[in-house]
Amino acid sequence: MILSNISVPLLGLVDTAVIGHLDNSAYLAGVALGSMLISIAFWLAGFLRMSTTGLIAQAYGANDVKRQMQILKQGLVIAVVLGILLILLLPMFRLLITEFFKASPDAIEYAQSYVAIRLFSAPAALMNLVLLGWMLGMQFSKGPFYLVLVTNITNIILDIIFVVVFQWQVEGAALASAISDYLSLFFALYLANHVAKQHGYSLKLSFAMPLSNVSALLRANGNIFFRSLCLQLCFGFMTYYGGVMGDHYLAANAVLLNFLMLVSFALDGIAYAAESKVGHACGQKNVREIHSWVWVSACWGMIFAVIYSVFFSVFGASLIALLTDIPEVRSTATLYLPWLIVLPIFASMSFIFDGVFVGLMKTKAMRDSMAISALVGFAAVFYTFKEHGNDALWAAMSSFMLLRGITLMVVYACLYRQDRLLK
Numbered sequence: 139m140i141l142s143n144i145s146v147p148l149l150g151l152v153d154t155a156v157i158g159h160l161d162n163s164a165y166l167a168g169v170a171l172g173s174m175l176i177s178i179a180f181w182l183a184g185f186l187r188m189s190t191t192g193l194i195a196q197a198y199g200a201n202d203v204k205r206q207m208q209i210l211k212q213g214l215v216i217a218v219v220l221g222i223l224l225i226l227l228l229p230m231f232r233l234l235i236t237e238f239f240k241a242s243p244d245a246i247e248y249a250q251s252y253v254a255i256r257l258f259s260a261p262a263a264l265m266n267l268v269l270l271g272w273m274l275g276m277q278f279s280k281g282p283f284y285l286v287l288v289t290n291i292t293n294i295i296l297d298i299i300f301v302v303v304f305q306w307q308v309e310g311a312a313l314a315s316a317i318s319d320y321l322s323l324f325f326a327l328y329l330a331n332h333v334a335k336q337h338g339y340s341l342k343l344s345f346a347m348p349l350s351n352v353s354a355l356l357r358a359n360g361n362i363f364f365r366s367l368c369l370q371l372c373f374g375f376m377t378y379y380g381g382v383m384g385d386h387y388l389a390a391n392a393v394l395l396n397f398l399m400l401v402s403f404a405l406d407g408i409a410y411a412a413e414s415k416v417g418h419a420c421g422q423k424n425v426r427e428i429h430s431w432v433w434v435s436a437c438w439g440m441i442f443a444v445i446y447s448v449f450f451s452v453f454g455a456s457l458i459a460l461l462t463d464i465p466e467v468r469s470t471a472t473l474y475l476p477w478l479i480v481l482p483i484f485a486s487m488s489f490i491f492d493g494v495f496v497g498l499m500k501t502k503a504m505r506d507s508m509a510i511s512a513l514v515g516f517a518a519v520f521y522t523f524k525e526h527g528n529d530a531l532w533a534a535m536s537s538f539m540l541l542r543g544i545t546l547m548v549v550y551a552c553l554y555r556q557d558r559l560l561k
Contacts, residue, residue: 168248194275199421
């Protein structure tokens with residue numbers, strides 16, 4: 139899981155590197171705006187993966203085969219419906235870009251082109267989330283690794299062909315990612331069927347919604363959706379306010395956010411494993427094993443956080459230079475690099491305990507923790523220090539991540555002491 143999640147940011151890093159070496163920062167600013175909106179849309183649907191992982195892991199621990207298939211079908215139907223809805227909302231995305239983002243006309247135009255292409259991969263991208271969650275819950279950790287590897291290699295090759303060779307610029311980067319989503323969907327279905335056969339049944343998919351026990355899935359999805367909405371609003375505000383300060387700040391923050399994505403997906407590799415193992419132990423009603431996996435995950439999370447902090451302090455400037463050769467963007471990103479050196483340590487426990495609570499399916503606690511952290515950790519800190527501009531943005535993001543981890547750890551400790559982890 140760590141290997142597969144470390145490779146995920148290659149999608150953003152390759153897009154940024156390829157576009158960042160074009161001759162105008164408006165290209166990179168446009169991709170930053172467009173990819174931010176797509177990330178918000180797709181990440182808001184992250185509840186599809188999280189709820190599927192937690193519920194499947196518990197069903198797997200309880201050896202309930204019927205429930206495993208039922209949850210998969212329910213998730214895929216919801217994913218297709220939401221994916222089609224996102225495509226139909228393309229005019230709204232165009233309006234958002236035009237009316238609410240303050241960037242140069244060229245950056246706005248490139249952002250609209252990027253979104254118009256990427257949205258058509260929404261059904262495939264959301265179904266991939268469900269299939270990824272299903273494989274995680276079924277304890278098939280190699281599946282996500284194979285899936286992400288195929289997706290990233292395809293995207294890298296197509297990025298180079300479309301942007302460097304064909305010179306399709308922003309449209310080429312968007313098309314490469316969209317095609318990769320659909321190719322990965324077919325591969326994910328193949329992997330899922332392989333897992334099903336290993337457990338003695340075939341993956342016969344139909345789009346008839348199984349209604350029994352659907353309330354648990356919808357309730358969990360609602361809580362995680364709200365949690366994801368708060369998270370994406372914070373990231374979205376960083377991109378929005380960067381546009382207010384100018385294209386160079388917008389592009390520089392886009393480069394630095396790739397650092398944060400690299401950290402987040404690496405730590406999420408541990409968190410995904412925690413979801414799977416904690417959920418499995420929860421299905422078996424084994425509190426001692428749950429607590430053991432929590433400690434193991436927390437220790438490894440902090441180890442990797444320290445490694446990333448050291449890596450960014452030594453190689454951060456070189457990585458910025460690799461991602462863009464625009465002098466103004468490079469100098470601006472380097473100026474705010476110290477925030478990215480400390481951020482992995484601040485953020486580590488927020489990722490790990492997200493995974494723990496998904497495995498426990500305590501989604502209400504995740505929702506409440508995120509709401510408190512967004513209001514107090516992000517909004518209040520930014521408002522207090524907003525006269526410091528971009529430093530205020532990064533201070534808000536750092537305190538937001540830190541408070542998420544603290545609140546979730548406090549809730550877990552209370553549940554453990556009161557013997558309520560399984561209730």
